[in-house]
Amino acid sequence: MGKKIDERIPQNSGEGANFKNYYGIRSPWNKIYSYQEALHYASRFESVLSAATIQALRIIVPDYEERAQMMCEEAFERLYTTGKYYGDDDGFGIHPFMCGQYAGALIGDKGDDALLMCGRCQDFGTYRAEKELDVCDWDICGSELCRTTTMSLQGQAKASAERRRKGPEIDYMMVEAKGCGDRHCRIIAESREKYPALPHKLWESFGPAVTDDMKKYTEEKDCIDESMMFREECNYHFVNGTNNETDSSNQMINMSTGASLYILPAIAETVKRGYVTRHQADHILKCVLEAAGKAMFGERYAIKACRDWLGVPSSFGEDARVMGALIEMLLQSLVCEYDVESFNKDEVVLIIERSGLEITATKDMPEIHLWMWQGMVKTLVNAQWSLWEEKSPERKMRIKIAKKIDKFM
């Protein structure tokens, strides 16, 4: 098998034809999807991957409370520490006179919108804040993640507050969570000085809120499904109310996912705390992710839909190019650079920049993807085909998709 690249539509197709340039993703067969569609695709794919990853964590730490508490502790400490050293108050619209932890809500508000978790801020004050989300792609990952994200916000809010004059401490709670089946996610943050309540452990960050009667519940008919930065009525700008504006070129999907920001660090924490060895943790992750990958195309209609989405020519049978093309679409959506070394009916070889997949600088993210893809190829193509890494140049991941017989597979 040589390094042959079968005929593809060139990436510069259209140049000189007076087409307007715009950022989008393109399959090898010229199926083009907008930047917006690409972000949604990447967001949901990474969420599915994250949902699988958290199953590994559930195997490692079976007890819900123990697991959730550990995740919350890890995220709180890490985001507090990074928030202390890499704070960007100006960037979040946090003004010098904003004393106390409530201003941390501005960090969460901006992050939500960038991660396509659209909704609305309902209250923003020194002693109380409320944010309601209509959409959260992470809603399939499990309620532990909902608790953990809340405590990461608590950590960031604390770090942010310490840079300014002392003000009220705020208890951030996710009193409704789409991950628990609620219609919305709802963060209510309350000062215990003004709204007294009994103290709780970090993982018990679900409320109830003292100010429940102040909450504003958005009815289904008024719910939205796009972030401000993709809505014409918002002029394609996220605005947080303190004049912080972010336009639609903001790209967050490759900056934060459930797996990269919370779940894999939590698994690393289980190793640190002695629940498992690193080798055991990786073994569990690999088993779970391969299974999750296989489940993605277990039904024939899923394969048909995927081929249609990619624009696979009907003359194509079951070969590596289908899987390779799907990976390319994800990589483009994540703005992860890669080269195509070969792309033919016998094999596909992609050389991927590891840094592009190491979302939030989480070093094991490329392997997580690799294991998931290995499962996917088994059902999207067929069981004769495998996907593995070999001969990777430094800081790159060279993946090969080809037929392979392995008696220990």
Next chain:
Amino acid sequence: MYKNIFKYDDMKRSEHMAVRTTVGWYFWTHQLLEISGPDVTAFLDYMYPNDITSLAVGRDRYTTMLDEQGEIIDDVVIMRMDKERYWVSTLYATKTDDWWYFHQGNFNVEWREITDEWEMYAVQGPKSRDLVESLVRDSVSNLKFFAHMDTEIDQMPCLINRSGFSGEKFGYEIYIHPENRDALEALIKPAAEKLGGKEVTEFQVMAWTLPTEANYYYMRDLAHTNPFETGLDKNINWKKEFIGKEALLEIREEGPTREMLGFEVPEPDIYIRSKQYGGPGEPVYLSGEEIGRVSKLVYSYMKDVNIGYILAQKGKLHVGDHIQIHGYEAVITEKNWMN
């Protein structure tokens, strides 16, 4: 349902009413840029539409900052410290810094952010003068509105600026070095209490309820509007060149298409989205036709009613008109609820 977050909140009410009836003080540090140089007056006069050349040393001036399309991108208070040195108080320092940099051209000016060198305390309300007088070495009784002076409080150097964002006739800002912050607070607190005043701690009171009641704007209210739409065109100096002038002249010629209006919602416990929290604001309907969006919705403790601003199509609405917002009846009003 939708319990009003202002109306029943005794803490917010008491902090707000302290300013209206006695005196309220609060930590109100903004971002501060110090700009100086031989061309500084000419530079600022070009950057801002209101006249800077006539600003005397020791006086302040409020002005918007516009982009080339005539849209408001910031509103600031400029304080003339010396002949060739100004302070610019903003909440947009990072972007202002870039904006100045890109427009500096051949102007011989230099600037730096001095936010970390000065804390600012607002002292607002009918008894604010009494409170400040009880603290300062030199009397402020002759200090005019939008004027500042150097003095000391308990041997701590400070700058007193007669200004404010509350709409009160008497209001002062105390600028002091950060290392003296705790010492100043230790003096202000009992002095205010002695006058029946108190500290304002709630962001919503200092930034939203007090200013809105007095027809002041806060940041987001002005974004993507022009001075004609917001009534901030009156002090523009049309005789000079400034960024945004060409666009504004066109708008003046054709007439603005929108206007900022006041409104009240009599029903207390409501759910109406407004731009102050981000997002586009709730649509406003007149006889079934969408004619604007809600920019701001707060509460007037003076009038005990929900109040706010809407940005609506020009000429469609008049004071007294009834409109519908998210199923609630509202009434168009003047933008001032102080009296």
